[in-house]
Amino acid sequence: MKITLSLPILVIFAKPDYTKDGREMRVNMHNKDITESKIDRLISECRDDIKDITDGIFEISCLRQTNVLKAMRKEKIAENHFMPTTGYGYGDLGRDKLDKLFAGVFNHEAALVRAHWVSGTHVLYNCLDTLLRPGDIMLSATGIPYDTLKTAIGLNDDKHSSTLTGKGIIFKCVKQKCDGLLDIKSILDMIDADKNVRLIYIQKSRGYELRPSLSYIEINKCAEIIKSKYPEIIIMADNCYGEFVEEGEPDKVDLIAGSLIKNPGGGLVPTGGYAAGSKKIIDMIAEGMTTPGIGGEVGSYALGYRLFYQGIFMAPHVVGQALMTAKLFAAVFSKLNFKVYPSIAEKPYDIVQSIIFDNADQLIKFCQSIQSASPIDSHVSLEPWDMPGYQDKVIMAAGTFIQGGSVELTADAPIREPYAAYLQGGLSLEHGIAALKKTLIDMAGERLINIT
Numbered sequence: 001m002k003i004t005l006s007l008p009i010l011v012i013f014a015k016p017d018y019t020k021d022g023r024e025m026r027v028n029m030h031n032k033d034i035t036e037s038k039i040d041r042l043i044s045e046c047r048d049d050i051k052d053i054t055d056g057i058f059e060i061s062c063l064r065q066t067n068v069l070k071a072m073r074k075e076k077i078a079e080n081h082f083m084p085t086t087g088y089g090y091g092d093l094g095r096d097k098l099d100k101l102f103a104g105v106f107n108h109e110a111a112l113v114r115a116h117w118v119s120g121t122h123v124l125y126n127c128l129d130t131l132l133r134p135g136d137i138m139l140s141a142t143g144i145p146y147d148t149l150k151t152a153i154g155l156n157d158d159k160h161s162s163t164l165t166g167k168g169i170i171f172k173c174v175k176q177k178c179d180g181l182l183d184i185k186s187i188l189d190m191i192d193a194d195k196n197v198r199l200i201y202i203q204k205s206r207g208y209e210l211r212p213s214l215s216y217i218e219i220n221k222c223a224e225i226i227k228s229k230y231p232e233i234i235i236m237a238d239n240c241y242g243e244f245v246e247e248g249e250p251d252k253v254d255l256i257a258g259s260l261i262k263n264p265g266g267g268l269v270p271t272g273g274y275a276a277g278s279k280k281i282i283d284m285i286a287e288g289m290t291t292p293g294i295g296g297e298v299g300s301y302a303l304g305y306r307l308f309y310q311g312i313f314m315a316p317h318v319v320g321q322a323l324m325t326a327k328l329f330a331a332v333f334s335k336l337n338f339k340v341y342p343s344i345a346e347k348p349y350d351i352v353q354s355i356i357f358d359n360a361d362q363l364i365k366f367c368q369s370i371q372s373a374s375p376i377d378s379h380v381s382l383e384p385w386d387m388p389g390y391q392d393k394v395i396m397a398a399g400t401f402i403q404g405g406s407v408e409l410t411a412d413a414p415i416r417e418p419y420a421a422y423l424q425g426g427l428s429l430e431h432g433i434a435a436l437k438k439t440l441i442d443m444a445g446e447r448l449i450n451i452t
């Protein structure tokens with residue numbers, strides 16, 4: 001309100017020039033200021049509208065923070081765990097403790113947390129490659145997996161001999177039911193029909209599709225039903241983007257894995273991946289990660305793991321900030337009559353928020369604005385490009401401290417119908433609000449949205 005009142009004065013004295021241009025400029029400036037105050041009001045109203053939702057997110061962050069602290073206390077984390085190692089890294093206390101800490105936080109028997117895994121895709125592929133043998137069936141319970149995994153499994157190019165299918169592993173999948181839940185009956189039928197089903201793969205996050213994400217409760221329920229009938233089948237969850245979003249994690253499955261430059265890194269971890277699960281499976285993964293006979297007792301990290309510890313300590317808060325940012329974007333763009341998934345009222349199961357625009361111009365401008373409101377590379381002008389593996393052009397806003405770190409505020413979109421932008425992350429709600437405001441100003445300035 002204050003802003004609107006002081007504006008006319010600013011406008012009058014801004015340019016004491018009575019030419020036609022001067023008048024037009026004054027009118028434009030005046031309109032711009034009116035738009036800006038409308039935007040401020042819109043954001044403020046939407047923050048009020050979602051107060052209960054934001055409070056709910058905060059409660060979960062508090063609960064998860066308490067649990068992380070408990071796990072840190074149990075492991076007696078201390079300064080000496082931050083010491084770097086070199087070479088083989090025998091007796092690396094920091095590495096071994098970090099494994100135990102992650103196991104505790106994710107409520108699994110054992111874990112591996114490694115900078116040697118270059119990304120989420122790498123750890124997920126490494127797990128699958130270690131656990132599956134030629135002739136085994138990998139059965140995905142959530143349709144076709146995330147884009148990069150699709151290639152690694154061999155669903156894009158069978159000729160690539162190092163893909164899973166190239167090595168003789170068979171991929172099958174079941175889609176989620178219309179209500180978004182897992183189709184447990186079809187999964188059981190497929191296991192019944194073929195004794196070669198060795199591993200059930202469940203992707204928690206929607207990834208870059210419009211299917212619903214899964215709750216940890218749904219994943220656990222499915223795991224318990226399958227395990228009770230077929231205890232020898234391995235159940236694995238891709239937990240990327242799902243960590244710390246809910247009260248708990250998929251801890252009834254045999255194995256979860258994910259990226260450290262997403263949720264569990266808290267925006268601080270520079271690189272790596274993690275896997276957590278039963279001791280037996282984690283021992284196998286350790287051998288698959290390094291060498292049979294050597295396993296997880298080697299691997300040095302000359303920078304030390306201080307940021308990894310600090311990252312998981314910060315993760316409950318940072319994920320909460322990302323979720324609040326996502327809900328605020330959802331609330332504002334819903335009010336502007338755009339469809340959003342998940343809807344404002346839906347409980348989130350991952351940090352991805354999609355907003356469906358009407359056309360490519362809106363979609364592109366949205367991503368460009370997110371980029372220009374980023375702390376890094378804000379000056380870079382973003383254009384859609386032909387990314388390998390995609391049929392359509394893709395635009396990606398990622399002005400992040402950690403390259404590709406998508407627990408930081410990022411947005412990406414394939415330029416095709418339904419013109420969905422996938423927004424995720426945000427280290428602070430303050431940044432989220434600043435970016436939202438800039439996005440609305442930019443879009444309104446180009447008449448791509450109408451703020452009333």
Ligand SMILES: *Cc1c(COP(=O)(O)O)cnc(C)c1O
Pocket residue numbers: 119120121122124146148149203204205206207238240241259
């Ligand atoms: C990000 C992501 C991956 C792959 O992780 P990268 O670190 O980008 O390789 C796999 N699955 C899901 C659901 C993801 O969100």
